[in-house]
Amino acid sequence: MGVPRVLSDEEIAENLAELPGWERKGDEITRTYEIRYHAAVAAIVTIADRSRRIQHHADLDLRIDHLRATVTTHDAGHRLTAADFDLAHRIDAIVAAHQALPLD
Numbered sequence: 001m002g003v004p005r006v007l008s009d010e011e012i013a014e015n016l017a018e019l020p021g022w023e024r025k026g027d028e029i030t031r032t033y034e035i036r037y038h039a040a041v042a043a044i045v046t047i048a049d050r051s052r053r054i055q056h057h058a059d060l061d062l063r064i065d066h067l068r069a070t071v072t073t074h075d076a077g078h079r080l081t082a083a084d085f086d087l088a089h090r091i092d093a094i095v096a097a098h099q100a101l102p103l104d
C-alpha cells in the first residue's frame with residue numbers, strides 16, 4: 001500500500017476550514033465535543049467499528065461531560081494525511097448522531 005502522502009500546511013489549512021471545531025496541534029488534529037458520558041460511550045463503540053473498517057483510528061479521551069478525538073497518521077510517521085480528515089468528518093457525524101439521542 002505504501003506510505004500515505006503527507007499533506008502540506010496549505011492543504012491542512014484548507015481541510016481544516018471544512019471542519020469547524022477541529023484545530024491543528026502540531027502534526028495532529030483534535031476536537032473536543034460536549035457530550036454526556038453514556039452517549040459518548042455509545043459513540044466510541046460506533047467510532048471503533050468504523051475505524052476497524054477503514055483501518056484508521058483516532059485517540060479518544062473520554063471525560064465526564066466531553067470527549068476529545070485526536071487524529072494523525074501513524075503510518076506516515078505521525079504526520080497529517082487525507083485519511084485523518086476523512087476520519088474527522090466521520091467522527092463528527094457519529095458524535096452528532098449520539099448527541100442527538102434523547103436521554104432515557
Ligand SMILES: C[C@H](O)[C@H](O)[C@H]1CNC2=NC(N)=NC(=O)C2=N1
Pocket residue numbers: 055056057058071072073074075076
Ligand atoms: C495495518 C493497519 O492498516 C495500520 O496499522 C493502520 C491502522 N490504523 C491507523 N490509524 C491511524 N490513525 N494511523 C495509521 O497509520 C493507522 N494505520
